[in-house]
Amino acid sequence: MAATAVFEKVVVFGVGLIGGSFALALKESGQVAEVVGFGRTLGSLTQALELGIVDRAGFNVGQEVSNADLVLIATPVGTTPEIMARIAPCLGPQTVVTDAGSTKEDVVAAARSHFGERLGQFVPAHPIAGAENSGALAARADLYRGKQVVLTPLPESTPQSIARARAAWECCGGLIRELSPAEHDRVFAAVSHLPHLLSFALVHELARRDNRDLLFAFAASGFRDFTRIAASHPEMWRDICLANRTALLDELDRYRAQLDEMRAALQSGDGERLEASFDIARTARRAWGEGGGRS
Incomplete structure (x- = not known):
């Protein structure tokens, strides 16, 4: 780990291929001090811990999210609104939220519904990388290296939030592009x-x-x-x-x-x-x- 990591604490919801690869890439870059993972099953979390994808398993959303520098939502897009509803009341003023969903207009609608005055801390994203296999065992640190990552910032997204989300994906090796959610x-x-x-x-x-x-x-x-x-x-x-x-x-x-x-x-x-x-x-x-x- 670098002496001055860009991210002290990153929380990842979904520790499979997408979220797990994000965590591994940040760790390999030396730009994160701690990664906390949330999963839908204890088995997936245990596997992520054993593989060194996350440093700790998260159980208390409020405790983990409130002082996180960055939160990544890397679960199937159908579960995104539920996760946003859970984390919205807990977001610290410095916490930036990004996602890895393959669709954006529905994610933006959910963010508008749940984040309220914290909407400026959300920067939607979509890494153009993946594989037919899923789960923590499929995660790898180089998944995003040299691959495009599309950011679809909202008019409300603050410059600081956009910069932090961009930095995270660049630490993973991503090449950043920007589109509107509809496009x-x-x-x-x-x-x-x-x-x-x-x-x-x-x-x-x-x-x-x-x-x-x-x-x-x-x-x-x-x-x-x-x-x-x-x-x-x-x-x-x-x-x-x-x-x-x-x-x-x-x-x-x-x-x-x-x-x-x-x-x-x-x-x-x-x-x-x-x-x-x-x-x-x-x-x-x-x-x-x-x-x-x-x-």
Whole structure:
């Protein structure tokens, strides 16, 4: 630990992949003196302690939050309002709250409902990093290194709060970007939430077939790459899809229209039309990959 850590005390709600990796990254950077963890089960907290993710397990929210420099909410977005309601009466004047939710407008609405005069101490965030595995065992210190972290500050967020949240994510190795909450949700409905929905849908449809064992026996790298994210946490993605359902429904309708176009081309035997679509897609995908994108 550095002689003068940026954060004396950080409280993390949710000590799995996202929250656990945040804690490990701060510890590795030497910029936190103590990390206190809250989890939904004693088992998850015990595991986080054994793995050195947190220094102490938290049991009294008021006691731990009141003198914390930073609080991270890293639980499924459906539980965020409940956590905000619990911590709001306990926030010290110096405590900054950030989150790691994949949706932002619902999180902002919850913050407005619960934080009141403390709203300026909240800085929403979304680290663009993750894995199909979850839980404390999946946490790693380098998860956010070199990855984008989107901050969506509110008009009420104080400059000091924004600076502290930015510093925390930068200590984790994140590259900071800023969007409005609404813009964030539209963007990620297209490039994250829709792909997950499609991946889950394909695997679900195949899993219901009588010959599913035969199908999966012959599935190779293309199927593996396309469906990797279908191994993600079901509860988390249920909450994300519901929280961002307006933007996601719009993206789903756009995708269905694209599928209808391809179906029409197939039905009519229009190979030229199919190839033109494939060529546009290939060019865009290669440009994205060469620009540093990760599949």
